[in-house]
Amino acid sequence: MPQPLRPLPNWPDVPRDRLSVDFYPAAEPLKPYVTGYNLYGVFGPEAGKRELYFPGWTTIRFSFPQTPWRVRYGRGEPETVMPMAVFGPSATDLETDSVLAGISVGFVVLPLGMARLLPVAAGHLAGRLTALETLWGDAEELMDRIAALPDAAAIPSLLDEILLARLGPPHRDEALVAALARLLVDQHDIDTDLICEALGCSPATLRRLSQRHFGFAPKLLLRRSRFLKSLFAIMGQEQGRWGQLIDPSYADQSHFIRECHEFLNCTPSEFLRRERPMTVLSMKRRAEVLGSPLVALHHPRR
Numbered sequence: 001m002p003q004p005l006r007p008l009p010n011w012p013d014v015p016r017d018r019l020s021v022d023f024y025p026a027a028e029p030l031k032p033y034v035t036g037y038n039l040y041g042v043f044g045p046e047a048g049k050r051e052l053y054f055p056g057w058t059t060i061r062f063s064f065p066q067t068p069w070r071v072r073y074g075r076g077e078p079e080t081v082m083p084m085a086v087f088g089p090s091a092t093d094l095e096t097d098s099v100l101a102g103i104s105v106g107f108v109v110l111p112l113g114m115a116r117l118l119p120v121a122a123g124h125l126a127g128r129l130t131a132l133e134t135l136w137g138d139a140e141e142l143m144d145r146i147a148a149l150p151d152a153a154a155i156p157s158l159l160d161e162i163l164l165a166r167l168g169p170p171h172r173d174e175a176l177v178a179a180l181a182r183l184l185v186d187q188h189d190i191d192t193d194l195i196c197e198a199l200g201c202s203p204a205t206l207r208r209l210s211q212r213h214f215g216f217a218p219k220l221l222l223r224r225s226r227f228l229k230s231l232f233a234i235m236g237q238e239q240g241r242w243g244q245l246i247d248p249s250y251a252d253q254s255h256f257i258r259e260c261h262e263f264l265n266c267t268p269s270e271f272l273r274r275e276r277p278m279t280v281l282s283m284k285r286r287a288e289v290l291g292s293p294l295v296a297l298h299h300p301r302r
Helices: 111-117 139-147 152-166 174-186 192-199 203-214 218-234 239-245 253-264 268-273 277-290
Strands: 020-024 034-042 050-053 058-065 070-073 084-087 094-097 102-109 129-131
Touching (some): 020 152, 020 277, 084 139, 102 111, 102 152, 111 174, 111 203, 139 152, 174 192, 174 218, 192 203, 203 218, 239 253, 253 268
Antiparallel strands (some): 020 034, 034 102, 058 084, 070 094, 084 129
16 A cells, blocks of 8 residues: 655755755765765656656665655566655666655665665665665654754754664675775776676675675676766767767677667667756766766765
């Protein structure tokens, strides 16, 4: 049975006449484990538009919509978003119909944070929604604490407090996970053999690490990272220049377009032509505050 919608928080610093997005850095001890905090205010004439979000890591979100909203991973079936939801890591687009009005607060759990903050493997959550209360028994209480804040500016200090209190002990593979996370962001021309050599681990260990902490097999992670770097490189560029800007490991531009169909379920041209007001706002503000416009390319701090 769908959960009842909650009243909107009465936060004076969230505009009620337009879309708004903001990001806040997490406390220093949390930066290896979460990307920072986000706030989405969906109001005004552009609310209600369908958005197409990039593949990324696990996101925990507390939502206060005035109407139910749904999301769809890739070619899957639409799912209604719970008020307290875990959006599993994705290797495909996440399409959503924005609510007509609402507020959402959340944060992205980096691969290094999965074992510290959640009791299940990333692979178990991948490509689907999960009710947060099935993983965190106090999720309802946390939702109440967020709703009771006097304004949105108080969000980061509360989430810092919540996450620092529940941060678990280091995982035995933490150094390997951190090294793999850096390779996915920093390296362009690398394969699984080179990763095993760089990490000093076997292919079996690499597969286990990837599924447990990242949610997918290492080859898929490398392809996703390469695709997102290339897609970001062509944004705002003439199509005739794409072949010079995409990763040189693509056989040709057709290869890149096929990968776009796999990861975003459309061609690059179709994606770039699409109206994505919330996505555009989010990328701009995220880059200003957290340093990267895309979650999957967020540079880990350890």
